[in-house]
Every structure is written in structure tokens, then in C-alpha cells.
Amino acid sequence: MALQKTLIEFDIALNQNQPVLEKISSGNHYFSTTELNELSDQTLIENDQAMTMTNNQSQILDQYSNMVSAVVSNNLNDVMKILTSITLILTIPTIIGGIYGMNVNLPGAQLASAFSWIMIATIVICLITLHTLRRHHYM
Template sequence: MLTKTPLTNKVTWINIHTEDKSELKRVYQSYEIDEEIVDYSLDENERAHLDYDQRTNTFVLIFNVTNPLKNDNHYETIPMTFIIKDNTLLTVTNELNYYVLDIMMKQVAAEKVESIFQFLFASLFMIIDSFFPYVEEMDRERKLINNKLKQKTTKQNLLVLSDLETGIIYFVSASKQNVVLLEQVKAHQIFRLLTESEKERLDDVLIEARQLVEMTQLSSQILQQLSGTYNNVLNNNLNDTMKILTVLSILLTVPTIITGFFGMNMPLPLEHNIFGWMITIGISVVLWLALSFILNRLMK
């Protein structure tokens, strides 16, 4: 499905909503766009990068956007394609990133479009801003899980913490790739053709993208620290449990040894004494108390 939106008298924005490779290929052929970009546009694992075909004057951006639906209890990111061909901006969306179309429509309604690059950079700015609510949501969930883990360190809470850590790693990676992409635009020859206003827009996007990197990295570091802390708590609890079990097993050997000695089928001391069993128990208790005192001092 194609959606055409006139931005100015000369500039047009066309959104292609499809996951059909053959359909996308036909559209690209009509605009003389390299068929290799078809694979980029439909690859869900494509990294953010910049391509420029000087022969056909085609400028391609693969930009990371958020996936609004959780996958395995955590958020992920997906790539989206932006293509500038002459005075036409083409975007390729699917069911997961179609919401970006609404963001860009709001940008059209909120501000007069002066040029195709001004509209592109303004849209990228709003796309980057859409990351922050997800990061803030993960921060709130992290605080909630942290409070629960302080009360009781359960397997379920640790799994939720692990899901949060996985999600923030996706965001850190995606935001870093976006920053690298924007820096490539600044270093590209096309940057020299931009107006001062467009360059300022690009700088604003880059500043916002770097801020997102710092925010996601901070959240990731906090989650890693929490995960490491609770792992240490669990290991310490396990050590304490094993220490108690070891002490109990040592103490239980005392009566076993004493009763085993007096249970042998041979002449033994106290075997004809009517109070022999009480003396045996007394010996066991005394040795048990002495060994308990020694182990207690060693453990301290």
C-alpha cells in the first residue's frame, strides 16, 4: 500500500507499507532505485547504516526504531528504511514500525516543511524521542522489581530482572548504531550540500541521539549492578546453607561413632554395667558439645 503526502510544491513523501519483496521491488524499479536496497528494507536484522549511490543520486538511511510490542517479555528495536531520491522521500514500513508514520504525520502538521532533509531530520528527532518513554518504563519496572527482591529474592523476580536487562541491551545497541549513522551523515559529502538550517537540525538530532545513548547505558549499568548484587546474595545464602549442613553432618558423626563402637560384637567396657547406656549417651553429649564449641569458634 502506497501513501503519498505532498510536503511542498516540489517535495513528496511516499510511504510504502508492505512486507512483499516483489511489490517493493516494483516500486523501487519505478524510481530507479538499486534492487540491493530491497533486501535492506525488508531485513528485520539489518544494522543502522548509510548508503549513497552517486550514479542515481540515491541517499539511503537504515535507522533503528522501537518495537512497541514486547517479545519474550522484553522490548526490542527494528530497522526502518528512509530513501531520498531527487525530491522524493520514500519510507518503508511494516506492521511493527507502522506507528512511525503517525509520528511523521504529526511533524507535517506541526511545522511547515521547508526541505526534504529538514523534514527527514525533524522526523528522526521525534523517532529518537519515542525511545525515552520505553526507557523510563523499564526504569520504573526496575525499581519495582528491586523493591520486591529486597523483600524476597525469588526466581520469578530474577527472571523479570533478566528480561529488563535483555531489553535495555537492545536499546543500548540500537541507540549507539543510530549515533554512528548520524555521525556518518556529518562526515559524508552530502553534508556539504545542506543548508545551515538543515545542518542545525542534524546537530539537534545527534545531540538527542547521544543523550539517549547515555540514558540507556546508565540504565544498563544499574541493571547489571543489581543483577550482580543479587547473584552475590544468592551465592552467599548458598554458602551459609552449605556451612550449616556441613556443621550438622560433622556433629551427627559423634553419636554415630560412639554408638557404633559400643555396638560391636566383642567384649567392651561398660557392657555389664546397668548404667552403661546412660554413660554412653553422656559421653556422646559431652563430645558433641565440645565439638560444637570448637566449630563455633572456627566459624567466627
């Protein structure tokens, strides 16, 4: 950000100097010798080169900033994909617990080992979901 700010200020300064240098270079009455005229022409050329370099550096900096932004966005997408997958897996026990927590007759609710079977089925479903997500490269 600091480099970008500096380049913008440098570009503004060069653009403001350009008309003055052109006026000095075009008027032969400012300088009486050819050496001073050549020096003013060289100064104008150097100012043009500095403006070109500033524009090039600004474009490179913009491209670098876009690249860094794309990398950060890609990393954020990867993290969000993993967190969404974890949320999906953790939702399964919540749904099953909510269904079997209701006061209605459900299959297997009369068995003494119903809780163990429900827990085993929940774990199996979660593992199948985890395997499916890993196979599709979501985790």
C-alpha cells in the first residue's frame, strides 16, 4: 500500500512537471546556449522515461496485488469448504438425536439397547459421509 501510494504521488509530480519542461524546452529564449537547450531536451526525455517507468511499476504492482488477492481468496475458499464439510458431518447426529428425542413411537425405541444401536448407526452414517466427502475432495 505504501509503495502504491508513493507511485501515485510520484506520477502526479511527474505529470505536473511535464508541461513546465515542455515549455522550457520549446522556448529558445530561455537559454542562450546550445548546451542548455540540449540539457533541457534531455531533462524532458528523462521526465518521459520516469513517467513510463512509474506507469509500468504501477501496473506490475496492480497485477501483484491481484495475484495476492486471488491466493487469499483461494485459501479462504478451501477453509470454507472444509468447515462446511465438518458442519455437514456434525449435523447428522443432531438430526438423528432430534428425531429419536421426540415423544412418538419410533422403530427400535422399545429395545433395551436402542441407544447403542442408534449411536452405532449414527457413527456409521457419519463415517460414510466423511468417506464420500473425502472421495470427492471436499476434505
